Amino acid sequence: DTEVTQTPKHLVMGMTNKKSLKCEQHMGHRAMYWYKQKAKKPPELMFVYSYEKLSINESVPSRFSPECPNSSLLNLHLHALQPEDSALYLCASSQDAAGTYNEQFFGPGTRLTVL
């Protein structure tokens, strides 16, 4: 299995809602990533998890809360989002996140709309 899966594909939420995005991989990778891609822009890194520990937080607002319950699963909890947070959220995984460069495999993304 060489896939990264993301659910849901689409999500519409109000500014007072709490929702979660889910990402899963079964490639035995030990590093997982969240990227945010605004319309007509390239993806930008949000978080890196390495061996289930948060290793990089790119100064992301606290209304985005990542969680890595195990090595195959990565969640992104959303609370009190703003309309400008509407974007495509991409998850990726790689063999590792240190030592030598490791290719990242991307999921199809979750299209988030905040009303």
Added chain:
Amino acid sequence: AQSVTQPDIHITVSEGASLELRCNYSYGATPYLFWYVQSPGQGLQLLLKYFSGDTLVQGIKGFEAEFKRSQSSFNLRKPSVHWSDAAEYFCAVGEMEYGNKLVFGAGTILRVKS
């Protein structure tokens, strides 16, 4: 910090014509370079990568790219474009020293006319 420049925002080519998409990077050491393709509303698919070795890299879907250290470039080429190649193409450089982070260029939107 590393950066990637894709000077062409849009490119239009005729089906069957050749294609070259430009990419320049800024990085102090040997770069890890990638080309990804993204169809509208979809995730990213890796076309090819350069880590070291042969500077001409073959990828999927008939794409190739050439790493030129002297020009800090990693241009993507395809000898004959198909209508299904219409998409957005991102060049990226990997920062091994910073958690494997990928830094993307702004992207080039390819339109194919029949």
